[in-house]
Amino acid sequence: MQQEYSICFMCSVRCPIKVMVKNDDVQLIEGNPHAAGIEGSICPKGAAGVSLLHDEQRLKKPLIRTGPRGAGQWREASWEEALDYVAEKIKQIKDTYGGRSIAFTERAQLNSHISKTFMQAIGSPNYFTHDSCCKGSLNTAFRSLTGYADSSFGVDLERAKHVILYGRNYFESIELKAVKQLTRAMENGTKLTYIDPRVTVTATKADKYLMIRPGTDLALNYALMHVIIEEELYDKEFVDRWVSGFDELKKFVEPYTPAWAEQETGIPAAEIINLAREASAAKPSVIFHYGYRSSHYTNEIYVRRSLIILNALMGSIEAPGGIFIKKSAKDIGKQPLHKLTEQDLPKVTEERCDGVGTAKFPTADPAHGVVQLLPQAILTEDPYPIKGLIVWRHDPMLSIPDYQTNKEALNKLDLLVVIDIHFSETAWMADVILPESIYLERGDSIQEVSGLKPSLFMRKPVVSPRYDTKPGWEIMKLLADRLGISKYFPYNSLEELWAYQLAGTGITPEDFAAKGFVTLCQEPVFWDRRDGLKFKTPSGKIELVSSLLEQNGLPSFPAYEPVKPPAEGTFRLLIGRNVAHTHVSTQNNPLLNELVSENLLWINNQAAAKLGIKDGQLVEVTSQRGKEAIRAFVTDLIHPEAVFMLHGFGRRVPTQTRCYNKGASDTMLQVNITDRVGGSPALQHVHVTVRPVA
Ligand SMILES: Nc1nc2c(c(=O)[nH]1)N[C@H]1C(S)=C(S)[C@@H](COP(=O)(O)OP(=O)(O)OC[C@H]3O[C@@H](n4cnc5c(=O)[nH]c(N)nc54)[C@H](O)[C@@H]3O)O[C@H]1N2
Ligand SMILES: Nc1nc2c(c(=O)[nH]1)N[C@H]1C(S)=C(S)[C@@H](COP(=O)(O)OP(=O)(O)OC[C@H]3O[C@@H](n4cnc5c(=O)[nH]c(N)nc54)[C@H](O)[C@@H]3O)O[C@H]1N2
Ligand code: SF4
Ligand SMILES: [Mo]
Numbered sequence: 001m002q003q004e005y006s007i008c009f010m011c012s013v014r015c016p017i018k019v020m021v022k023n024d025d026v027q028l029i030e031g032n033p034h035a036a037g038i039e040g041s042i043c044p045k046g047a048a049g050v051s052l053l054h055d056e057q058r059l060k061k062p063l064i065r066t067g068p069r070g071a072g073q074w075r076e077a078s079w080e081e082a083l084d085y086v087a088e089k090i091k092q093i094k095d096t097y098g099g100r101s102i103a104f105t106e107r108a109q110l111n112s113h114i115s116k117t118f119m120q121a122i123g124s125p126n127y128f129t130h131d132s133c134c135k136g137s138l139n140t141a142f143r144s145l146t147g148y149a150d151s152s153f154g155v156d157l158e159r160a161k162h163v164i165l166y167g168r169n170y171f172e173s174i175e176l177k178a179v180k181q182l183t184r185a186m187e188n189g190t191k192l193t194y195i196d197p198r199v200t201v202t203a204t205k206a207d208k209y210l211m212i213r214p215g216t217d218l219a220l221n222y223a224l225m226h227v228i229i230e231e232e233l234y235d236k237e238f239v240d241r242w243v244s245g246f247d248e249l250k251k252f253v254e255p256y257t258p259a260w261a262e263q264e265t266g267i268p269a270a271e272i273i274n275l276a277r278e279a280s281a282a283k284p285s286v287i288f289h290y291g292y293r294s295s296h297y298t299n300e301i302y303v304r305r306s307l308i309i310l311n312a313l314m315g316s317i318e319a320p321g322g323i324f325i326k327k328s329a330k331d332i333g334k335q336p337l338h339k340l341t342e343q344d345l346p347k348v349t350e351e352r353c354d355g356v357g358t359a360k361f362p363t364a365d366p367a368h369g370v371v372q373l374l375p376q377a378i379l380t381e382d383p384y385p386i387k388g389l390i391v392w393r394h395d396p397m398l399s400i401p402d403y404q405t406n407k408e409a410l411n412k413l414d415l416l417v418v419i420d421i422h423f424s425e426t427a428w429m430a431d432v433i434l435p436e437s438i439y440l441e442r443g444d445s446i447q448e449v450s451g452l453k454p455s456l457f458m459r460k461p462v463v464s465p466r467y468d469t470k471p472g473w474e475i476m477k478l479l480a481d482r483l484g485i486s487k488y489f490p491y492n493s494l495e496e497l498w499a500y501q502l503a504g505t506g507i508t509p510e511d512f513a514a515k516g517f518v519t520l521c522q523e524p525v526f527w528d529r530r531d532g533l534k535f536k537t538p539s540g541k542i543e544l545v546s547s548l549l550e551q552n553g554l555p556s557f558p559a560y561e562p563v564k565p566p567a568e569g570t571f572r573l574l575i576g577r578n579v580a581h582t583h584v585s586t587q588n589n590p591l592l593n594e595l596v597s598e599n600l601l602w603i604n605n606q607a608a609a610k611l612g613i614k615d616g617q618l619v620e621v622t623s624q625r626g627k628e629a630i631r632a633f634v635t636d637l638i639h640p641e642a643v644f645m646l647h648g649f650g651r652r653v654p655t656q657t658r659c660y661n662k663g664a665s666d667t668m669l670q671v672n673i674t675d676r677v678g679g680s681p682a683l684q685h686v687h688v689t690v691r692p693v694a
Helices: 049-053 079-097 112-122 131-146 176-187 201-205 217-230 236-242 246-253 258-265 269-281 300-314 371-380 403-411 472-482 494-502 590-595 605-611
Strands: 002-007 016-022 025-031 063-065 074-076 102-106 127-129 153-155 162-166 191-195 208-210 286-288 323-325 388-392 415-420 432-435 447-449 455-457 517-519 571-576 600-604 618-622 627-635 642-646 687-692
Touching: 025 049, 049 590, 063 079, 079 102, 079 388, 079 415, 079 432, 079 472, 102 112, 102 371, 112 127, 112 472, 127 131, 127 371, 131 300, 131 371, 162 269, 191 201, 191 269, 208 269, 217 246, 217 258, 217 269, 217 300, 236 300, 258 269, 269 286, 269 300, 286 300, 371 403, 600 605, 600 618, 605 627, 605 687
Parallel strands: 102 127, 102 388, 162 191, 162 286, 191 208, 388 415, 415 432, 571 642, 600 627
Antiparallel strands: 002 016, 016 025, 063 074, 063 432, 153 323, 447 455, 455 517, 571 687, 600 642, 618 627, 618 687
16 A cells, blocks of 8 residues: 555645555545644544545536537537637637736645636736635735735644633634644643534533524623723734734724623623733733635624734734744745746736725735625626636635526626536536546645644645546646647646746655645744834834725724614524535535535524424424525524525536435525625625425
8 A cells, every 4th residue: 555645625724644555546545644733633524525435426527518518518628629618718708808807716735826827918907816705805814904915824722721712613613633632732721711602512612602692792792892902901012013003993992891791792791891800810821813715704804804903902913822923935045935926927017806906996905805895796797797717626616605697697698617526516517517637636735834834735646646637736637738828837847847836946756755744844833022013014114004995095994883783583593614615615525424414504492492393303494595494403502593504505407316405505595795895795695584384
């Protein structure tokens, strides 16, 4: 049996793995025993990579649509024919409407520098990632306060004395390393406070669980700041040195007392005061976790800002056991990996179709765009027509709220190309499907992981492709060749791509053989909190009164306004993930489908009793956008104002037989509204009615 090191891709956390291979087949997948923090462990999804490899229902050959969109009529094509077809259509659209009329969307990934290069070379500004729908508002919150994107921050769970999680459901919506670190820390006495309208697995592990009324976290945080400032519990030295706008904050939070917040959140004032005091007692080794998914409400950016500000008040930024700025290779004086985007590419001056980076949407991040605005841009042709869309490792049909509108938008395109491994709902609408080899069958661009100890990780093929599939970097190169832009893709093989990235670093692919990764420094790097912090704001400080916001006429501290509560007889629809599934990717995986084959509607027992709903009964959930059937889970573990379902079920693609029509789709019910400052969709701004199905 061979042993190979690579990187998992059953979700985009990308844990380092060890794969046991025999006769060109995978026997077992485990965590990489050499990787700090992981030490050999793996999650259920990671282990189920074997069943993805053997799945007969994944995409096997390029397909060209023969019937109406969404009718499921295809013919198999050779790669030559499929790529020629796509290139010809791109040329036609480009000639008629200009390069800007081609959009591209992907889940940000290791090869994103290739996708960005492709878009720039064809002259389009419309490169999107999934990011806005995940954590766009968190990104803007971080940039508004520190000048850094959210991806530049990490949490030092291992050394923290007190961790406070706001719906950051670590033990179900996992990052393996963080789960291990938090568990170890708790064994050593770290305190965990968990705040969620729902009793999750993480809640059951916490020292203190607070059931908050959905959508009121901002009220809680304003009251916490009120107590921390009034009782002078903040880190004065840190605030004096690194924070600007403190006096404005002090004045602003004055009216937001714990008694006021109790009315709004349902959390007793005494608990709020207690939390402020306990957290401060642990400072600076305390983490007010800023969250991961930040696509809940329209005030999301201000919720996320309030969490980051709480850390600033605790002085926990760049303190051991606090939140830290990730160090890149460059930060520690090492040559970073080369990216294709460093080349002298054609300048694209057109404005983006979502308005990001212009006066229409000045605060969201143009590096990602705001992808949930794409369906409207396609439908209205405002500011100009979008006629072609390339989708790589993303399922916008399900990952952008409001399924029916997404469908209308995709229907309007002249060209929809999907690069996936499964028949996603978006692939089902495509003109051409280009099947990618799965992560066990392909290599990708080498990954530079920033952090306290920056390192490089390598994904490499561990078995040969089972079907007529190709790696995405090769697909992009073959398309580029046909579009006359191949000079920007100076590689013909994985080895050449790696060599391009590694040039001048002194590191070779062989250096990854022993452990699967190369560490660029041995000891964790913290910057000096007295003098060495490097914030990227105009003032070089953490700007509570934000230059980014104020320059664009937006407030740094808007007066608290409640998120619209559900009317009598309706519920707020909350969503989330669980440990057996990745978003919309794994519901059809043979093993994972066996673990969790449908989602349930969590509903409060008293609310259910009023509606005559019994545990396990089929119910109909209706919103202003759609209607779905799902079985009820009647419980006192959820706030009475809310119902909850897992994302990713209620699937409509019949060839995915294991998950077809199982459970309900949140996307079908959601409304597409955006936090116009932060950039995330407000996925939980939807109110639903629930009734038993006889
Ligand atoms: N309605 C609703 N929308 C949401 C969310 C929600 O809870 N509800 N959650 C949001 C969040 S937090 C996120 S991160 C996003 C995630 O949104 P997505 O990125 O769309 O979801 P995923 O399930 O990660 O992956 C999407 C597609 O990638 C494909 N895929 C998997 N591996 C590979 C591969 O190796 N190569 C290729 N080419 N394709 C592959 C899968 O088959 C799937 O079709 O959704 C966001 N949008
Ligand atoms: N197993 C698994 N792990 C994953 C992923 C996956 O797909 N599967 N995806 C990864 C990705 S991309 C992401 S973004 C993260 C997501 O990780 P998390 O951000 O932890 O997100 P969710 O699973 O979306 O869970 C959100 C939680 O927020 C709670 N919540 C809802 N409304 C409120 C509210 O108003 N206030 C508070 N305080 N809580 C509320 C919900 O009840 C739910 O328990 O998970 C990552 N890890
Ligand atoms: S969390 Fe699980 S599925 Fe995601 S990368 Fe890590 S092992 Fe793979
Ligand atoms: Mo996410």
